[in-house]
Amino acid sequence: MKFKFQGKRIGGILTVIPKNIRTFEEEMGNYTASTARMKRMKEVMGYGEHRIVKPDTCVSDMAVFGAEQLFSRGLVKKDEIGALLLVTDSPDYFLPPTSNIIQGRLGLSEGVYCLDMIQGCSGYVIGLLQAFQLLEQLEDKKVLLIVGTTLSRKVSPKDRKTYPLAGDAVSISIVENCADDAEPIFAEMRMDGTRADALMIPAGGFRTPCSPETAIEHEDEDGNIRSLNNIVMKGGEVFNFMQIDVPPLIEDILRTAGKTKEEIDWFLFHQPNKFMVEKLADGLEIPREKLPSNIVSHFGNSSGATIPTNICFNLADKIRENSFDVCLSGFGVGLAWGAISMKLGPLRFCEFAEY
Amino acid sequence: MKKIIDILQELRPEFDFTTSEDYIEDGMLDSLDIVSLVSMMDKEFGISIKGREIVPENFSSLAKIQALVKKYGVADEV
Numbered sequence: 001m002k003f004k005f006q007g008k009r010i011g012g013i014l015t016v017i018p019k020n021i022r023t024f025e026e027e028m029g030n031y032t033a034s035t036a037r038m039k040r041m042k043e044v045m046g047y048g049e050h051r052i053v054k055p056d057t058c059v060s061d062m063a064v065f066g067a068e069q070l071f072s073r074g075l076v077k078k079d080e081i082g083a084l085l086l087v088t089d090s091p092d093y094f095l096p097p098t099s100n101i102i103q104g105r106l107g108l109s110e111g112v113y114c115l116d117m118i119q120g121c122s123g124y125v126i127g128l129l130q131a132f133q134l135l136e137q138l139e140d141k142k143v144l145l146i147v148g149t150t151l152s153r154k155v156s157p158k159d160r161k162t163y164p165l166a167g168d169a170v171s172i173s174i175v176e177n178c179a180d181d182a183e184p185i186f187a188e189m190r191m192d193g194t195r196a197d198a199l200m201i202p203a204g205g206f207r208t209p210c211s212p213e214t215a216i217e218h219e220d221e222d223g224n225i226r227s228l229n230n231i232v233m234k235g236g237e238v239f240n241f242m243q244i245d246v247p248p249l250i251e252d253i254l255r256t257a258g259k260t261k262e263e264i265d266w267f268l269f270h271q272p273n274k275f276m277v278e279k280l281a282d283g284l285e286i287p288r289e290k291l292p293s294n295i296v297s298h299f300g301n302s303s304g305a306t307i308p309t310n311i312c313f314n315l316a317d318k319i320r321e322n323s324f325d326v327c328l329s330g331f332g333v334g335l336a337w338g339a340i341s342m343k344l345g346p347l348r349f350c351e352f353a354e355y
Numbered sequence: 356m357k358k359i360i361d362i363l364q365e366l367r368p369e370f371d372f373t374t375s376e377d378y379i380e381d382g383m384l385d386s387l388d389i390v391s392l393v394s395m396m397d398k399e400f401g402i403s404i405k406g407r408e409i410v411p412e413n414f415s416s417l418a419k420i421q422a423l424v425k426k427y428g429v430a431d432e433v
Contacts, residue, residue: 037387161386276406
């Protein structure tokens with residue numbers, strides 16, 4: 001589906017990251033592969049530090065912590081919020097919606113529209129598209145867009161395909177209306193549910209509830225150990241999806257927006273690992289310095305939150321006073337892939353907070 | 356050919372890559388090894404193998420790997 005919006009912008013971004021830092025070196029012993037192979041993987045994939053929540057931390061905890069900072073510092077007022085959108089792959093409960101829990105804990109008014117969206121790596125793009133649509137109804141009110149994950153809690157520490165890249169984060173963006181003469185925003189989302197099993201947690205929903213049987217660990221053909229309660233990724237399939245399906249989408253969105261690759265200042269993409277992002281940049285013939293790939297090395301892959309984490313980490317010192325032509329792209333679970341061509345900045349705030 | 360074998364041996368010294376006819380089938384290279392192999396060949400030969408070509412079929416034998424890098428101008432004798 002294609003989208004075009006006028007007079008919408010991101011006003012500011014705060015990314016909340018856990019204080020707990022784990023390193024690949026201290027976890028290498030958990031995997032059934034030689035140290036030499038693991039060290040090579042570290043270099044190629046960019047594994048370094050990743051941020052992992054405590055076992056009892058939920059998305060709502062980090063979201064409330066971050067939003068309260070915004071309110072207490074006057075970066076946004078409670079009565080300016082018209083809608084609270086949460087995009088996550090790790091809700092607090094099946095019911096009630098986690099967005100309602102956050103609204104209640106923040107003391108927002110009953111008039112605030114709350115909505116949960118269960119999405120993964122394309123979550124920031126999907127969240128922005130929903131926010132832009134809601135702003136048509138909100139006039140001078142703003143959308144509190146919360147995109148985040150605590151999915152490390154569902155990743156087996158003995159699975160070297162997934163655990164080294166796992167990272168937790170919750171990002172809060174203020175999305176708002178602005179002057180109608182601003183440059184239009186162009187976006188597109190594509191979905192393919194026939195490949196839904198490329199990235200999934202087999203047990204825990206209504207199809208296969210968690211049970212003592214689903215918690216039994218097993219070893220796959222590559223020596224990775226996990227249970228049905230853990231996330232499982234078909235690495236090769238996901239890699240091919242990213243290299244084959246994402247580039248045409250980027251080419252199409254730029255064509256629709258009437259932009260050349262040279263005119264885009266920053267390509268701010270989801271970051272599953274350094275190798276995949278660098279190959280994507282090479283395949284698109286985009287200079288690697290315009291497509292940052294350093295998020296997994298410093299924070300881990302925080303699913304839908306990698307794009308705002310990327311913005312806070314790589315652009316914070318520039319974006320408060322400047323405006324850039326950017327291309328955002330998220331891709332993964334679903335499978336789903338989307339892209340947005342828009343102006344980004346100046347942002348009133350663009351920073352991290354540790355929880 | 357020799358450089359490719361050297362890289363494979365460095366990657367997985369426990370295997371003999373000159374005798375197997377299917378590295379994937381024989382469990383000598385998994386998907387993460389292929390990623391490492393691509394990275395090492397990119398560096399060694401000064402190329403960038405395209406993402407869409409990083410599929411197991413292109414890395415299942417010495418001949419297949421050689422055919423792949425040849426597309427990037429790497430001579431047979433390497």
